[in-house]
Structure formats: C-alpha cells, structure tokens
Amino acid sequence: MKLNVGLDVSSEKLDACFLGDEPQDIYLETSFSNDTVGASKIKQKVLELNTKYNFERIIIGMEATSIYSFHPALFFENDEDLINLKVKTFVENPRSIKKYAESYDEDKTDRNDAFFVADYFRIGRGKKSIIREEKYLALQRLTRARYQMVEQMAKTKQHFLQNLGYKVNTLTKELAKGSSTSVFSATVIDLMTEDLSLDEIAEMPLEKFAELIQKRGRGRFKDPEKLAKTIKKAIRSSYRLGKVMTESIDTILGIQAREIRSLKKSIKEFDKAIEDLVQTMPEHKCLESIPGVGPVYAGGILAEIGQIERFTNQAGLAKYAGLTWKKHDSGKHQSENTPLRRTGNHFLRYYLVEAANSVIRHVPEYKAFYQMKAAEVPRNKHKRAVTMTARKFTRLVYTLLSEHQLYMPQKEVYKDKS
Template sequence: MKCFVGLDVSSTKLDVCIMLSDTTTPFTASLPNDLVGAQEIKKQILELNDTYSFERIVIGMEATSLYSFHPAMFFHEDSDLKALMVEVMVEQPNKIKKYREAFEESKNDTIDAFYIADYFRAERFSPAFLKEEKYLALQHLTRTRLQLIEQLTRTKQHFIENIYYKCNTLSTEIKNESLTTSLWSSTIISLMTEDYTLDELATFPLNDLADFIQKLGRGRFKAPEKLAKAIQSAVRGSYRLPKLQQDSINVILGLLAREIRNLEKLIKDIDKAIEDMVEVIPEYQCLTSVPGVGKVYAAGIIAEIGQIDRFKDHPQVAKYAGLNWKQNQSGNTNSQNTELVKRGNRYLRYYLVEAANSVRRHDSEYQTFYKKKYHEVPKHQHKRAIVLTARKLVRLVDALLRNRQLYAPPRRLMEDR
C-alpha cells in the first residue's frame, strides 16, 4: 500500500487530502498553515502508517513560492518522516491544473487537494527534490538581486520617459555623435537634475560646458567636447515646456535620480553579501574558473540548480531554466521555426543568459559561436544569439558541476594562444 498526501497551500490554510493507492481517502481536512496544522498532518500520516505499513509515502503540493516554503521544509526536515523515507514533492501548478481540468470543471480548495493527491498517485511527475539550506540561503540573496535589477530597469525607463519631456532630442543627438554615454549615466542625471535650466545650458560656452561635464564625470570622458556639443544641440533643438509643467518634470527627475542611485548602491551591497556567502559552497569555483563568470553569476546559477544530481543530464537543466524550444512535428514534417518555451525558472534563465553574455566577451570559442548565431537571422539577432549561447553554456555548467572540475579551454584554443 502506498500513501499520497495532497496539500493545497494558501497563505493561511493547508487543505489536505490523504489518498491511498486504492484511491480511498482516509483523511481530508482544512487546517491552518502554521506549525500546528503541519504537525496534525504529520500525526495522521504516522497513525495511518502504523495501520498500513506503507511501502511509499509521498507528500505533494504546488509550488506557491512563499506559501509552500514552510510546509515543504517542515515535512522534508522532520526526523520522524525522514525515518519513513517520506518524499516531499513540489510540482509546477500548471501541470496539476491541467490534470484537474481533465476530470473536474469546478474548483475549490477541497477539490484541489484531492486532485493534487491523485496527481501524485498517478506517479507521472518528475522528482523535485528540495534543496539544502545553503542553496536556499544563497537563493534569497540572488533572487532579491534580480528583483532589484528589474526595479532599477523600470526606474531608468521612467527617467528616460521624463527626460524626453524636458529635452526630447537628447538621445538622438548623443547617437548622432556616436557617443556611448547612456541617458541614465550619472553625468546626464546630474545635468538634467541640477539647478541649471535648458536655456542656461544652451548659453554655456562650449569649453566651459565640456569642463563642467568632465568634472561631473570625474575625468572619465575621452571626448567631453563631443558630449558637450551633443547636449547643447539637443537643448537648442528641443521643445520648451511651460514653467509649471517644467517644475513638475524637474521634481520627478530628481526623485527618479535619487531612486536610481539608491538602487545601484543596494545592488552593490547585495553583490558583496552574495560574494561572501557563495564561498560556503565549494563548487562555485568550478564556475568561476570559466572566463567571464564571476562570483555573483556563479552564485545565481548554483542557487537555482542546487545539487546537480537532481537533474539527469544537461537537457533537463536547460528545460528547468526554460532554455528549450517547442517541438512542432506532424507526420513527416518537422518545423524549423519554433518558439522558446514560456515556462521554466526565470531566475536561473536570467543568470545563465547574463553569464553567457559575459563569457562570450572573454572566451573566443563562445565569441565565435555567438557571432555565427547572430548572423544567421535578420531580426532579433542579439536576443536569439545570446539565448543560444546560454544554452551552449548549460552543457559546460552541467559538466563542471557534475564532475566537480575546473574549466580547461579546448586544446586547439590553447594552441592558438
């Protein structure tokens, strides 16, 4: 006899259905999502095991991020349940949803718990082992870092939108001068949020404005005169706002500039915390041995993968990250125009793509591969090429972590050097 425990988890409730392999349900209940509720479920499992002596016990639930974390870890770490070799599985919600919809149109928490238990009873799921504490601790940092990066991106976009109100030709003039300065660089932010009006910037002598820009940029600009010229051309060619509207834009730009600086500082702080914590996981050295992969990217990859033995091979890792493509085949026709799947671990996908983008700048093999994929299509060249490069990197990451070895460039590349 086997036992399958289905848990429908919410912020306050644990709806539970204990189902045996003969589909009988000796226990169903709605319990609080706290220590008391989890202990009651444990008690029921142990009592039923005394009666039936189960050959297998599976506790399954949907991945509901924050809400499923505590119950999953409680059942996974409990010493009495460990003695019974209890398996704790966390499955993708969309898979269980499709399974339930095949049998039942109605939806409520009790029905959901029943079909979660029945889904695991059918044993069509892939094992999803919970990670060790060190990976989870690192994951809190690396995921928060990505959230800060996304917040910074949104803030920069809002800053650019409001810069357009104030000086609508600025981005065009910077591009015309072939400058690499971005609109959210600290120098541009300072110029657009200082006490100078556009008319005052327009009347600055060019050399004085170039000196002022170099001072703001702490001497980092190679051609401050070109940037000064682009800014003055933009200022003179842009529309002027009424004073009241100009004042409101200035307030917004000042607030957004402050938020950009604060977020950039927070990201630096969390990068330092990640670099310190990743050192408790020795395998990070396997990934940082790859040119272009620093501690932060290595930490983001390791935190999401956890124990590499969870995965059978590198295609499974790629699928978990969402770096795989839909198959479109019918009869003898196999479509070559396929889309990237829209599922997968977005955090792992982000760190793999960012790492690949860095590696291709440092490693000639990856650079060649990227360029080849870049020139294969006329549209979305960088996006396609970098995703394919990330997929290539997955194979390397899998091999290094699985074999616990450092990266060694192919012999032919070493000979080229």
C-alpha cells in the same frame, strides 16, 4: 504498502488527503491550519498510520505556492521523526498537477485538489525532491529580490528617458553619435536634473563646461571637451518647453534620478550579499571558472537549479529554464522564426541569458556562435542570438555541475544522457 499524503496549500489551511496504493484507498481526507499546529497534526497522523500499517514508502507532496508551501515543506523535510522514517517531501510545479487532474474530469474543490496531488505522487510522477538546504533557499531569496530590483531599475530608466525626451529631445541621439558616454551616466543625469538650466549650459563657455563635466565625473572622462560639445549641440537643436512644463518635467526627472541612484546602491548591496553567501557553496567554483561568470550570475543559477541530480540530462535543464522553442513545420517548409516557449523558470532563464551575454565577451567560441546566430536572421538579431547562446551555455552548466568539473577552454565535452 505506500502512503501518499497530498496537500492542497493555501494561506490559511492545508487540505490533506492520505492515500494508499490505489485511488480508492483513502485513509483520511480533512483540513488542517497552515501553521506549526496544523503541520504537527499531519505529522502525528503520518506516524499513527505508519505504526498501524508499517509503510514501505511515505511521501508528503504539495504544489509550489510561493510562501504558502515554503514553511510546511521545510517543516516536514526537517522533522527528525519523519527523517527517521525516511519520509520524502516533494514540492511540484502546479502546472504538472493541473494537467494530471484534468484527466479525471472532476469538479475543482479543495478536497479534490488534495486527492489529485496525492494520486499524482502515488503513480510516481514526482521524481526528485526540490526541497534544498536552507542556504540555497536563502540564496534564492537574494537572487530573486535582486532580479526584481533590476526589473524596477529598467522601468525607472525607461520612464526617465521618456521624460528627458521632453526636456532635450535630441540628447540620446547626439550622445549615441558623438560620445561613448551613456545618457544614464551619473554625470549626465546630474547635469540634466540639477540647478543649471539648459540655456545656462548652452551659453557657458566650452572650456568651462568641459571643466565642470570633468569635475562632476571625478576625472574619469578621457575627452571631456568632446562630451561638452555633444551636450551643447543636443541642447541647441532641441525644442524648448514653456515655464510650467519645464518645472513639471524637472520635478519628475529629479525624483526619477534619485530613484535610479537608490536602486543602483541597493543592487550593489544585493551583489555583495550574494557574493558572500555563494562562497559557502562548493559548486560555485565550477561556474565561476567560466570566463565572464562572476558570483552573482553563479549564485542566480545555483539558487534556481538546486540539486543538479534533479535533471537527467541537459535538455531537461533547458526545458526547466524555458530555453526551448516551438516547432513550426508545414510540409517541407521549416520556419526560422520559431517562438521561445513561455514556460519554465523565468528567474533561471534570466540568469542564464545574462551569464551567456557576459561569456560572449570573454570566450571566443561563444562569441563566434553568437555572431553566427545573429547573422542568420534579419530581425531581432541580438535577442535571438543571445538566447540561443544561453541554450548552448546551459549544456556547459549542466556538464560542469554534474561532473564537478572546472571549465577548460576548447576542451569541453558535453555529457548528454538523453
């Protein structure tokens, strides 16, 4: 006999269904509070039923609902009494259980939802528990928070760029043509948001302006005079704003510049915390042995994958990351413009793509693959090529982690069990 406990989790309660070997074998359907008191009552009920029936297998399953399922899942996974009974705790993708529930064509209620979860695990749909050690969950909190900070940085930079276009509408174009310095260089941002007006910069002698740039850049510019000329040219060719509009834009740029500096500092702090934590995980050496993959990218990948044993092959890992494409065939025609599926773990996809983009610059094989894919289409070259390179990179990640190997240039042998 088997016991399958399905939990429908919300912020305040745990709707539970205690299900046996068949759909009609319902031992109990009721609700508990989503706290240690409620979880303890569920545990006690499991122990009571096991004393009576002596189950061969006990599963406690629930949907992944962010922080709401996090605490009860850890509670059941780490409870010594449940560990002694070899109780397995599963947290499943809500999408999978929803598709399964649709086959019943029943009304959606909390009690029904708990039954569907229990029945889902009763038929053996849950293959691997995704509950991991605390350090992996802690790493995931850091890497996901960093991801959100990077997203916020991208939005802030975009807004800064839009407002800078009002002040100096040709600066971005002139820097792209005449300098390797980015518009988001700390020095350029300082010049555009501090006390000097555009007219003062335009009228300043070139030599003096170059000295100012070198001073602000702490001597890092190889050719400050060239950069000074480029900025002056942009200022001279840009439209001028009225006094009221100038003050408004300057205020916005100043605030956004401070936000960019703050975000940069915060991201560095996240990077340091991730680097410190990932060193406690032996698998990081496998990923960091790949040229271009540092502790942050390794940490982001490990935090989302968890146990590599959850995946039977590299294709399963790629699907989990959302690195698969929809097929678009019609007769003998096969479209080259196939969209990426909008499913999967977008955090894992982000870190795989970012890591692959870095590997391209360090590993000739991946650079050649990227260039080949970029040359295949006339549009969206980089986005398509780097995503396909990330798919190739996923095979390498799977192999190294599953075989506990270090990266060996030009000697990669992919183990695909599919």
